[in-house]
Amino acid sequence: xxxxxxxxxxxxxxxxxxxxxxxxxxxxxxxxxxxxxxxxxxxxxxxxxxxxxxxxxxxxxxxxxxxxxxxxxxxxxxxxxxxxxxxxxxxxxxxxxxxxxxxxxxxxxxxxxxxxxxxxxxxxxxxxxxxxxxxxxxxxxxxxxxxxxxxxxxxxxxxxxxxxxxxxxxxxxxxxxxxxxxxxxxxxxxxxxxxxxxxxxxxxxxxxxxxxxxxxxxxxxxxxxxxxxxxxxxxxxxxxxxxxxxxxxxxxxxxxxxxxxxxxxxxxxxxxxxxxxxxxxxxxxxxxxxxxxxxxxxxxxxxxxxxxxxxxxxxxxxxxxxxxxxxxxxxxxxxxxxxxxxxxxxxxxxxxxxxxxxxxxxxxxxxxxxxxxxxxxx
Amino acid sequence: xxxxxxxxxxxxxxxxxxxxxxxxxxxxxxxxxxxxxxxxxxxxxxxxxxxxxxxxxxxxxxxxxxxxxxxxxxxxxxxxxxxxxxxxxxxxxxxxxxxxxxxxxxxxxxxxxxxxxxxxxxxxxxxxxxxxxxxxxxxxxxxxxxxxxxxxxxxxxxxxxxxxxxxxxxxxxxxxxxxxxxxxxxxxxxxxxxxxxxxxxxxxxxxxxxxxxxxxxxxxx
Numbered sequence: 272x273x274x275x276x277x278x279x280x281x282x283x284x285x286x287x288x289x290x291x292x293x294x295x296x297x298x299x300x301x302x303x304x305x306x307x308x309x310x311x312x313x314x315x316x317x318x319x320x321x322x323x324x325x326x327x328x329x330x331x332x333x334x335x336x337x338x339x340x341x342x343x344x345x346x347x348x349x350x351x352x353x354x355x356x357x358x359x360x361x362x363x364x365x366x367x368x369x370x371x372x373x374x375x376x377x378x379x380x381x382x383x384x385x386x387x388x389x390x391x392x393x394x395x396x397x398x399x400x401x402x403x404x405x406x407x408x409x410x411x412x413x414x415x416x417x418x419x420x421x422x423x424x425x426x427x428x429x430x431x432x433x434x435x436x437x438x439x440x441x442x443x444x445x446x447x448x449x450x451x452x453x454x455x456x457x458x459x460x461x462x463x464x465x466x467x468x469x470x471x472x473x474x475x476x477x478x479x480x481x482x483x484x485x486x487x488x489x490x491x492x493x494x495x496x497x498x499x500x501x502x503x504x505x506x507x508x509x510x511x512x513x514x515x516x517x518x519x520x521x522x523x524x525x526x527x528x529x530x531x532x533x534x535x536x537x538x539x540x541x542x543x544x545x546x547x548x549x550x551x552x553x554x555x556x557x558x559x560x561x562x563x564x565x566x567x568x569x570x571x572x573x574x575x576x577x578x579x580x581x582x583x584x585x586x587x588x589x590x591x592x593x594x595x596x597x598x599x600x601x602x603x604x605x606x607x608x609x610x611x612x613x614x615x616x617x618x619x620x621x622x623x624x625x626x627x628x629x630x631x632x633x634x635x636x637x638x639x640x641x642x643x644x645x646x647x648x649x
Numbered sequence: 650x651x652x653x654x655x656x657x658x659x660x661x662x663x664x665x666x667x668x669x670x671x672x673x674x675x676x677x678x679x680x681x682x683x684x685x686x687x688x689x690x691x692x693x694x695x696x697x698x699x700x701x702x703x704x705x706x707x708x709x710x711x712x713x714x715x716x717x718x719x720x721x722x723x724x725x726x727x728x729x730x731x732x733x734x735x736x737x738x739x740x741x742x743x744x745x746x747x748x749x750x751x752x753x754x755x756x757x758x759x760x761x762x763x764x765x766x767x768x769x770x771x772x773x774x775x776x777x778x779x780x781x782x783x784x785x786x787x788x789x790x791x792x793x794x795x796x797x798x799x800x801x802x803x804x805x806x807x808x809x810x811x812x813x814x815x816x817x818x819x820x821x822x823x824x825x826x827x828x829x830x831x832x833x834x835x836x837x838x839x840x841x842x843x844x845x846x847x848x849x850x851x852x853x854x855x856x857x858x859x860x861x862x863x864x865x866x867x868x869x870x
Contacts, residue, residue, distance in 0.1 A: 380859040414851035421856055461848075513709065515673050520838040527847035530838070546687065550680050553807055558836055565839045570846055576856050584858065619855055 273318055275307040277332045281325040282307075283363045284605075286356045295324045330600040337370040339445050340452075348467055350436040357434045365454040367601065368428045368578055368609055369444065374598050375581035382577075384424035386451060389477055394491045398498035401476055410505035412526045416465050417455075417573040420472065426450055427468070427575035429457035431608035438463070441471035443479055451475045457612050460563075461570030462529040469496035500528050501536045510542050516551050523568045530564055531555060579613035588616050653736070655788050657830040660796075661813050664739065667720040667732045668798060669837040670713065671741050672811050674706030674730075675800050681705040682806050693806050699743050702806075703728040706741070737794045738766070739813075744799035747812070749826045752819035761795050762819040762826065768792050779817070784829045797826075798834070 282292050282303075289307070293300040296317065306313060322329045340362055347358060387404045389397045399409065405423055407413055421427050426444075433456040441453045453471045455464060473495030474481070478488055509522060519537060520530045528536075534555070538548040555561060582590035585598075589610075596606040654663045661668070682698045682705075707730050710722050720734040730741035740761065742750055752758040760766050764787065765776040779787055788794070796815055803809040811834040818827040 378861055380861055382856075382858075412847045414847050415853050418853060418856070422854075513677055515676060515837075517669075517673055517837040517841070521841060521844065524844040524846040546684055547680065550683065550807075553805075554676070554836075557807065557809070565836075567839055567842050568844070571848065573848065580856055580858060616855075619853060 272310055273306070273313045273332045274334060274336065275309045276336060277327075277334055278303070278321060279307040280337075280363050280366070281321070281327040281331065283356070283359045284367075285325050286360055287325075288356075292321070292324060296320050326602050326604075328600050328602070334600060338366060338373070340366050340369075340442055341445065347440045348438040348470055349434075349440075353434055353436040357437065361430050361433060361437060361440075361454065364430045364609075365428055365440075365452070367599065367605075368430070369426060369452060371595065371599050371601075371606075371609075372426060372428075372578055372581060373446065375585050375595070379581070379584075381448075382422070382424045384448075384450070386423055386425065386472070387476055388479055392477075394473060394477060394494035395498040395503075397477055398473070398495045399502070401472070401495075401499060402502075410502050410508075413465075413500065414527075415573060416468055416527070417575050420453065420468060421575060421577050424451070425472075425475070426452045426577060428452070428454050428578055429575055429612035430454055431605075431612050433458060439467040439471050441474050443475070455575065457572060457574050459572065460529075461572040462523065462527055462532070462564070464572050465527050465570070466496055466500065466529065466532055469499045472496075472499065497532075497536050497539065501526055501533070503540055506533075506536055507540055507542065510537060512542075514543060514547065516554055519551070520565075520568060523564075524570065527570050530560065530568070574612065574614040574618065576614045579610050579615050582610060583616055590615075653788070655785070657813075657815070657832045660737075660794075660815075661832050661834065664720075664732075664734060664737065664796075664813070665840055666718060667734055667739065668811075668813060668834050669840055670710050670718075670720075671706065671730065671732065671739075671798055672800075672808070672834060672837050673713070674709035675702060675741075675811075676808055677709045678702030678705035679802060679806050679808050686806075698802075698806060700728055702743075702802075703730055703741070706730060732798070736792065737796060739796045739798050741798045741800065744797075744801050744812070747801075747810070747831075749797045749799045749814050749816065749828070751822050751824075751826055759819060762816040764791060764793075764795055764817070766793055766795060784815075787829065799831075 282289070287295075289303040290300045293303045296303075298317070302317075318329055318332060321327075321332070347353075349358070385404060387397075387400055389400070392400070402409060402413075405419060407419075413419060417427055435456075435458070437456045438459065439453065439455045441451065444450045444452050453468065453475070455467055455471075457464065459467065470492045473492035474488070477491055477495060481488055506522075510518065514537065516530070516534075519533045522533055523530050526533070531552075534543070534548065534551045537543045538545075543551070558565075579590060582595045586594040592603050592607040592610060595610070596603045654660045679702055682693065682701050685701060686693045686698070707722070707724070707728060710730070714722060720732050723731040723733055725731050732739040732741070738761075744750060752762040757766075760776065763776040764779050765774075767775045779791075782790075794815070796813055799810075799812045799814055800808060801810040812831045813834055814826070814831040815829040816826050817829050820827050
C-alpha cells in the first residue's frame with residue numbers, strides 16, 4: 272500500500288510541482304493528484320520511478336501517516352520574497368525531523384514542558400512572566416537561549432540548506448500531548464537567531480491558536496521578544512545620554528542581540544529621539560550593517576541539540592546516519608544533513624560532555640546499541 | 650626611537666583611543682548640526698555647521714575623556730581640536746574629497762604641515778631636511794610627528810569619511826595637501842574588541858535526558 276501523503280511529502284521536499292513530477296514520470300498530472308489523496312496499491316514500476324525521481328526509498332512511501340503541521344497554524348518569520356515552494360519544503364523537512372524525534376524518544380521520558388500560556392496579557396507582561404517561569408532573572412541577559420528553550424520542553428529544530436530569506440517558524444504540534452515546536456535557520460548570525468527564537472517563543476506563549484490580524488500577531492511577538500531579551504528597566508539603566516552608536520553597540524555581546532535591535536529598543540524606551548533614531552539607522556545603512564554587522568561583535572550562533580542528542584543515544588557518537596535514516600526510511604544523505612545542522616556532543620564545552628555518557632551508562636541500553644523505536648502501523 | 654610605531658597602520662592603532670574619541674565626538678556634533686538646522690527649518694550653513702560640529706565634538710571629547718587616557722586634548726582658538734599623544738600632534742580638520750585643507754598663511758601652520766615643528770637645533774632647517782626624505786627616513790629621524798585627522802560629511806551632514814593623514818607639505822590652494830600617507834579610520838564600533846559575549850560568560854549544560862525505566866539521571870535544572 273502506498274501512502275499518498277508520503278509521496279506528497281517527498282515531492283514537496285524536492286520542490287517539485289505535481290505537473291513537474293508527472294512530466295518526469297511520463298504520466299498525467301492527475302495521476303499524481305489522485306495518488307497523493309489516497310492510500311492504495313499502485314504499480315510497482317511507477318513507485319520505483321517516483322523513488323528514483325525523489326531520492327526517497329520505496330519503503331518510505333509504504334509507511335503510515337506522520338504528524339501534521341497544519342498550514343494555518345504556522346507563523347512564518349521570513350522575508351516576503353521567500354518562495355512558496357521553499358516554505359513548503361521547510362515545513363515538510365521539519366515534519367520529518369519532528370517525526371524522527373518522536374520515534375527516537377519513545378524510550379525517553381518526555382522533557383517536562385515549562386512554558387506558560389497567556390490570554391489577554393500584554394506581550395511585555397507575558398515576557399516578564401515567561402522569564403520567571405523559565406527560571407531567568409528579571410533583568411539579566413539570557414545565555415544559551417536555545418538550550419534554555421529545549422530544557423523547558425520546546426522542540427527546536429534546524430533545517431538543512433535553508434534559504435537565507437527564512438528566519439524561523441513555530442507551532443503547537445497536533446500530537447498528544449501537544450508540544451511546542453520551533454524551526455530555525457541556524458545559518459543566521461547568532462544575534463539574529465536568538466531574536467528569532469525569542470520572537471517565536473512569543474508566538475508560542477501568546478498565540479497558541481493563532482487568530483486575528485497577522486500583522487497584529489507579528490507586532491505582539493516582536494514586543495514580546497524585545498522585552499524578553501532586553502528588559503526595559505535593565506536597558507534603561509545601562510544606557511545614558513548622549514547615546515552614540517558605539518555606546519549602544521557595546522551592549523551587543525553582553526545581551527546577545529543585534530545593534531539594530533538595540534537601537535530599536537532604545538527608541539521604544541524613549542532613550543533616543545526620532546532624529547537620533549533616524550541618524551543611527553543612516554549610519555548603520557551607510558556602513559552596510561543592515562545585513563552584516565561588524566565582525567568584531569559577532570555572536571556565535573547556537574544550534575539546537577535535542578535531535579542530534581537522541582540520535583547519539585540511539586546510535587553512538589558521532590551518530591550513525593544510516594541507522595537513524597532507517598527509522599523512517601529516509602535517504603541517508605538527508606539525515607546526514609539534518610544531523611549536521613544540530614549541535615553534537617563535540618560542540619559542547621568539556622564540562623558538558625560527560626552528560627551523554629552518563630545517560631547511556633546508567634540507562635538500560637549498552638553504549639552503541641540501537642534502541643528499539645516506536646513504529647507506527649503502516 | 651626603536652619602540653615608536655613606524656608603519657601608518659601601526660600609528661593608527663597606537664592612536665586609536667584618541668581617534669575614536671574624536672570620531673565619536675564628531676558623530677555627536679554632526680547630529681547636533683542636523684538637529685539645529687532642522688529646528689531652524691533652514692538649509693545647512695556649511696561654515697556654521699563645521700563650527701557647531703567641532704564645538705560639540707570637543708565638548709564630548711573633554712567630558713568623556715578618561716583620566717588615564719593616553720592623549721591630551723588641546724584647545725586652539727576658533728573651536729579647533731588638537732590631540733597630543735606622546736611625540737605626536739593630531740589636528741582635527743574638516744576635509745573634502747579625500748583631501749585635507751591646505752595650511753593657513755601662518756608660519757606655525759605651514760611648519761606643522763612641513764613637519765618642521767621639531768626641537769630647535771642650530772643650523773638645521775627641518776623643513777629643508779625633510780624635503781627629499783622618504784617616509785622611513787623621516788620617521789626614524791624625527792623627534793615629533795604631526796598628523797591630520799581629516800573628517801568629511803555628506804550633503805545631509807552625516808560623517809562620510811574619516812582619515813588619518815601624515816602631511817608633507819601644504820601645497821597651494823586648490824592643489825591639495827601633499828602627504829606621506831593616509832589611512833582610513835574605521836567607525837569606533839569596529840574597534841570594540843574583547844567584550845565578553847552572553848554565552849561565553851556562562852557554562853553550557855547539555856540537555857538532560859531520562860530513560861523511562863531508569864531512576865533520576867542526567868542533570869537537573
